[in-house]
Amino acid sequence: MSFWKASIERDTMGYLQFLIIILFSPLVNGMIKKLKTNMQGRVGPGVLQPYYDLLRLLKKDMVVSTTTSWLFKATPYIVFTATATAAVIVPVLSTESPYSMMGDVITLIYLLALGRFFMALGGLDAGTGFGGEGSSREMTVAILVEPMMMLALFTAAISAGSTNIVLIATVHPAAFSPSHLLALTAFIVAIVAETGRVPVDNPDTHLELTMIHEGMILEYSGRYLALMEWAHYMKQMILFTLAIDIFFPLGIAQSGNPATLAAAVAVYAAKVTGMTLLMALVESSRAKMRFFQLPSLLGGAFVLAFLSLVTHIMMGK
Amino acid sequence: MKSWIEAFSIIDFISVGILLTAVILNAFKSIESYVKSYTVNSWLLAGLIAVVAVLVGETHLYIAALLTLATKGIIIPLFLRGIVRRMRVTHEIQPYLSNSLSLAISGVLVAVVYASLKEGIFITGFSKNVLQISIAVILISLFVMITRKKALTQAIGLLFMENGLFLAGFSLTFGMPTMIELGVLFDMLMGVIILGIFAIQIKRAFASADLDKLTVLKG
């Protein structure tokens, strides 16, 4: 088994590409906000606004509930770390990623789940109704999303013969098929749900009846809140990148030489912008669903994923 | 003498008599008549043993005949009379089945016996009929025990069964070794006495000798 040996002779780009996600994820969120407001005919804040928010929050003192335990304070760091580690796994520009031997797509999903687990606990620790409500709904949504997302990924993994993201990314440009389209659609729905966007959740509200993500982090303030938000941004960008790597990785750099890398950067930026555009479109075209209508939406997505699996096995591609 | 007995097939006559005394139980209503019929039955049995003794000419059979006469023919009937007197039982016997029906059924029982004792089971022995009759007597008296409610009636039914048993014994084996007969007779005597005691106990405990009171223990 030659992961170790192979992973030594990688170029620095391979080692550092995860920084792109950590650094630019707020920007992506800003872009989505901007596009959304523009579509709704408003001006809205600048695309850099998330950075300002984060820096401002870092400088603030924190108000912590007396009810809470050490877990409340530990949670933001754990969430951030887990998400960042997930960011390390996913190849952004180059498939020459040394971290492919650290974990595969399943690991990535479970790292995100680790973050969610602690976020939910943090929501419960303050002992308020909102926190509990947020955690409860977040975990429920996860129950609906996770199998569907997994099945979509499985289809991809099966067609690529591996769950190793790098391998999938290297194999797939050749293989594009109906089953991929179905899986992709399912995966997009999964992203919408996971990143807490309309129609599943509304990121811009604190209306207690509707909020999910915001409910959990309601008690957080200062740098804790900053870390939580930042982790959220990263998660969003990770999922975008994952979708790109798995379903249309065409253009990702297969080797370390600068030219291909430059091309990869351009292609990647374009793809991400495409994703943000899609998100903005979805958010401004759809209305928020009632919570108990979600099963029909996500269940439908599950059916899509299943169909993609079946078609792949039947058509063999 | 022997020739005379065989000529008139005395044995068959006596055994048929024994069968009749058993069948007639189904028609009787009062305990006294039960006791009477039992007495007759026992005398016939003793007579039969005596006849067999004449035929075979074994001394211990004469003894057996006397013993039977003494115990079954005299002691037990007296004992029963005593109990009947002591218990002052109502003389009516309420059977579960009507007399005619039970008579019919006892007829069926006889048929079953004749049917089941096929040829080839008993080669020797002086009378196949006697055996069938004896088994019939046993079954009929069991049937009487089934249909009658009084404790004492059941005791008498048991005694009839034993007479039938004796009949079978002699028809099959010309009588068993004396010592064994003694043992058997002794056992049965004890049995009857204890049955009597219990009958009295039941009368005391349940204020009646009716068996349908004796259904507390169930399930």
Add this chain to the structure above:
Amino acid sequence: METEQLLFFCIVLFAVGALSALVPVKTFRFIPYLFSLAGSLTFLFLGLILTGITPVSYQALSSSSIFEFSLRGDALAGFFIITISLVASAVSVYSIGFTRNSVYASLSGFFINVLILSLYAVVLSANLFTFLISWETMAIASYFLVTLDRSEEASRAGLFYAVMTHIGTAFIIALFFILYRATNRMDFEGMKAGITAMPTAVKTIIFIFALIGFGTKAGIVPLHTWIPRAYTVVPPHVAALMSGLMVKMGIYGFLRISFDVLGQGPEWWGITVISVGAVSALLGILYGIIENDLKRFLAYSSVENVGIILLGIGASMMFKSNGLAALSSLALTAALFHVLNHALFKGVLFLGAGSIIHSSGTGNMEHMGGLLKRMPVTGLFFLSGALSICALPPFNGFVSEWLTYQALLLGYQSPSITAKIVSPLGGAALALTGAIAAAGFVKAFGITLLGAPRSDKSRDAEEVSFSMLAGMAILAVPCLVFGLIPGPALSLLMPAVYLLTGASTTLEHHGVLGIGQTSAALSPIGMLVTMIVMMIAVLVFIRIRGGKRKIVYADSWDCGISGLTPRMQYTATAFTKPIRIIYKRIYLPSRDIKVQYFLKPFFVKSIRYGGEITPFFERYVYEPATRFIQAVASKAKLLQSGSLNLYLAYILITLILLLIFAT
């Protein structure tokens, strides 16, 4: 053979331990647990030896001129012995503190020794007689321990458990007899040798009986119903033994019969097992998540984990029957590793639950809360257990589930379409199960240990004694270690895998788990390093950008009303309400709301909300069956009506029937 003396020594240790429990002196109550600890550790040594050497048969002892006891140790037995030893030693340590001033009779010490010894005996049994004796000894000891809490409920639960397991045993006896009749041998080796000529139909019967018989013990749906009842009443330290180990004996027996003895069967066996596993995992955790009794929830979760183990086993059988030995060994590795892991984290969870119940005085989550502040160490161990069982990295549960995923994904390599479709669906089921389990343990941990205490007893709960903490530590530490460095653990179970599948793959390589067929890789240790680096980086970054900021402590935000009370917190029932609504097809919930008014309809005095679900299998399978039997029996009572005449009639009728038909 030196292991023979070792074995004998262990048995003596447990026997002495059991007898020492009969000393009715309260201060000596800890002695039996010392013996069981010593015995378990010695057995651990024995197990390590057995995984390394060729199978050993021990001197047989004759029971009568018909049967004999004989023991045999091979790699499979060795692996299970190691698993048992780990949990048993932890439980022994825990019990020292737990039973010090508990109300339980000193007999618990006796029966715990017997139970542990019988567990070892089961895996070491070499013939069916020995196996049955050990198997039922295990059942009896656990039956007594279930009823140890002398309540009516406990006595009923115990009866239910005993009868269920006895029915299972009846199936096992039947399948043993079929095997014996076919091979004319009573020892497993002989059966294995003689099985070759057996027609597939008979093999199938045996397989199905094994699935039912051992499945009853393992608690597969729908034979799981005894598990929640029993674990609700059983003392927690025993629950750790039962859920962690005794349930695994079902798995062991199934492996021994359907892998070791039967060899390989048609593909649909494997697919059946996969489906059963998926159903058990899903229904188990679905029924579990809505339970508010901590131990009951854990009980259901062990049904779920047995399901996960069966997913692995089924995949392995499927591959084996398709001749894919390497994949088969991979799947079985996943299953066995999950056996070990589940024993560890379910053990620590039950022991933790025991401590929580011990000091909060209730098993009901609705009366707990805020315990993490009051018992931080227990809380930490419980958290590690929860993380492991939710298969979250970097704990051991994640590794075994990751392997299971890989095995299921590789199902597409098997030729038949059914297998291609079923196995990824199994993966999806696993994902769903994982998500529900995560929600369940967020509830189990969050409602009990976080927030504000919901009862006075929980308010003044305090940390438990040292030996109890030590007991939990013995299990919690391996949970993390096996998660980070799975290599050693895998090398322990690899011989067993080789024994059963005839192939073995070294997955672990310089701390990297790699699947040869797919070059999918996982490096928990690397993950940990990354996490640490990230943690340091973010701390430094925050320190630089944000400088030092102070923390202001205040009440939670109360929307401006004057002060929150613990009763305003989210309750356990409310937490799972959405799930109850979404899966109402499965739960068939029924709710009743009693509202009292000052003045209808506006001024409400009080609202009582009572909701309950329909326990499907109890209501529509078990209860009707029991009612039917009872009804028939009470009808039959008329046979003994008490009338002497009737009895005499029986004699006459019997006689006449025999005269007519028999002559």
Add this chain to the structure above:
Amino acid sequence: MRVYVLFILIIPLITAVVCYNITKPRVVGYVSLGGTTALAVAASPAIALSLSGTVSALGDTFSMDALSGYIMALVILLSLASAAYSISYLEHEYDAGLTNVRGVRTYYGLFHLFIFTMLLVTMANNLAIMWIGIEATTIVSALLIGLGFHKRPLAVEAAWKYIILCTVGITFALLGTFIAYYASTAVIGTEGALNWTTLRDMAHRMNPETMKLAFIFVLVGYGTKAGLAPVHNWLPDAHSQAPSPISALLSGILLNTAFYGIMRFVSIVEPSTGSDFTGHLLILFGLISIAISAIFILVQENYKRLLAYSSIEHMGIISLGIGIGGPVGIYGALLHVLNHALSKPLMFFASGKIQSRFGTTNIANVNGVLSSMPLLGTLTFIGALSLSGTPPFNIFVSEFTVLKAGVDRGLWPVVVLFLIFVVIVFYGVLLGFGKMLFGRPGDGAAAQAEHHPGRGGASEWLANAVMIFMAVMVIALGFKVPTVIDETIRTCVQVLGAK
């Protein structure tokens, strides 16, 4: 001709007379125990010899082979246990005013007569004498049940049913014996024609049709006494109404002595009719017994009756074993005789204690025995599990052996039915005794326990010692059948002529 063999019969008679004439209720118990011990001492050499060869006395009137010795050993063993247990039982009854001096004397007198009759059965070589013995057991034990020492209406009822049913049955048995006698006389003439030893040697020459008829009558007759369904009906009443030590004797050995008669006949009948005839009948009766008892155990509300039905079940299993036949089957049956003779008396002793504590035989009114009386509770727990045929207790081993015999002969229907019924029995037994043992003692029960404090006297210790000994045996036999017993049983198997 060994005279000392006769002591075995004489000693109990003497003891009976002596006990009846002692007027001190506290002394008489120990005297009877002494008498029984003497009996044991006197009998041991005969038993020992019988295991190796035949021991005969009074010509060949009495003759003991291994089987007789085996059964006799059981009789004496249980008589010892029961005599030891009776002391505390009767003292309790006497103190509670349930009986008087006369009652106690009568009890012990009849007790030893009872033992005498059972010994007679085991020693008789002549089938008719064996019959006399069995009939005598009926009479004596009926007195023990009905008039033993308290004349309760229910006891009288039970005794009446017992004596009527068993005498009717036994009459048929005698008829069967006559027919067998006839068959043998047809072959060898009257000399010794009823002697088991002679019959065994020329069994194959007898007329099969006749022997079939004889066997049917004997089976129904002795079957009634042995409590085989569907002619078992006296058994639950008698066992539940008799004083506990007597219930123990009835269930532990009386049934076995009756079945002993059947065994003897089987080995006489088989050679002429072929083993299928007897085998199928016995298997049929066995299965019916197991089925009926299983059903009644399931819905039983009275724990002494429950034990009685369990006796029916176990007699059914023994009959099954003999019916299946072959060395393994008969071995299992005979081993089962021993196991049942250990477990059932243990349970009756224990239930006697429970009854005297709680003052009821109703399961519903007994609670938390394990909490209030740990030792007694544990003993009952062991006994109940053993009766329900659970490993690692003795009865499982013999049941399993019988099952194995069934499998060896490929009687799958029998095996399957047996497994099903055994599970039901397990359910029923635990339903009853689990309810009594576990759970907390209710106030009523606690009050009862206060009302009848356990007397710590010597008699109490004796009774406990007996029960503990039996419980230890129950567990020990579950793991290992001692070589001597193993040898004995295998000799018996040869005596019964299994090839």
